[in-house]
Amino acid sequence: MKFFIDTANIDEIKEANSMGMVDGVTTNPSLIAKEGRPFEDIIKDICAEVDGPISAEVISTEAKSMIEEGKKLAAIHKNIVIKIPMIPDGMIATRALSSEGIPVNVTLVFSPLQALVAAKAGAAYVSPFVGRLDDLANEGMLLIEQMVTIYNNYAFDTEVLVASVRNPLHVLEAAMMGADVATIPFGVIKKMMGHPLTDKGLAAFLADYEKSKK
Numbered sequence: 001m002k003f004f005i006d007t008a009n010i011d012e013i014k015e016a017n018s019m020g021m022v023d024g025v026t027t028n029p030s031l032i033a034k035e036g037r038p039f040e041d042i043i044k045d046i047c048a049e050v051d052g053p054i055s056a057e058v059i060s061t062e063a064k065s066m067i068e069e070g071k072k073l074a075a076i077h078k079n080i081v082i083k084i085p086m087i088p089d090g091m092i093a094t095r096a097l098s099s100e101g102i103p104v105n106v107t108l109v110f111s112p113l114q115a116l117v118a119a120k121a122g123a124a125y126v127s128p129f130v131g132r133l134d135d136l137a138n139e140g141m142l143l144i145e146q147m148v149t150i151y152n153n154y155a156f157d158t159e160v161l162v163a164s165v166r167n168p169l170h171v172l173e174a175a176m177m178g179a180d181v182a183t184i185p186f187g188v189i190k191k192m193m194g195h196p197l198t199d200k201g202l203a204a205f206l207a208d209y210e211k212s213k214k
Helices: 010-018 029-035 039-049 063-074 088-099 112-120 130-135 140-154 168-177 186-192 196-212
Strands: 002-006 024-026 054-057 080-085 104-109 125-128 159-162 181-184
Touching: 002 010, 002 186, 010 039, 010 186, 024 181, 029 039, 039 054, 054 104, 063 080, 063 088, 080 088, 088 104, 088 112, 104 112, 112 125, 112 140, 125 140, 130 140, 130 168, 140 159, 140 168, 159 168, 168 181, 168 186, 181 186
Parallel strands: 002 024, 002 181, 024 054, 054 080, 080 104, 104 125, 125 159, 159 181
Antiparallel strands: none
């Protein structure tokens, strides 16, 4: 499974990348806005740090504008993936951009039929938002299972990119289901490395070492 980091903060990206936890990056307008810097500067800095897919989202909602915006974003760097919302005009844009060799990440996916439609349109990645489904008392991970099954049934090249990850369990379940990618906030990446028995064992080893020096 590939790990993408879901952030626009370059310090978080650098730290996670130094641990080998970053195969790619996903951003969105909300994450970009938090950084208080020009959009293009942030994207360029991320591309300089990570040699992998970098999702940059369009803000247009009309197909022609999304296509134009997508082409401009793709020109920033060869690793840019255009993030397109799961709407009818978005599928037109997805089809057009993918036909020109520009990879698309279809975002805001909440149903298996939306995922099927996005794959048919030529999306390189489809981002189901599991955490937001959980918030509405739906089983977010059931969607991942359905998507993996559908894509395997018909040998789609589209990758399942699990998004809106809220906790390490989301990552574990996605990995066991065979999802291709999880895009994970930095805080969740750090939680994945922790365990109370690890902390207890390390404390015991260090205590024993100190005793051995006396």
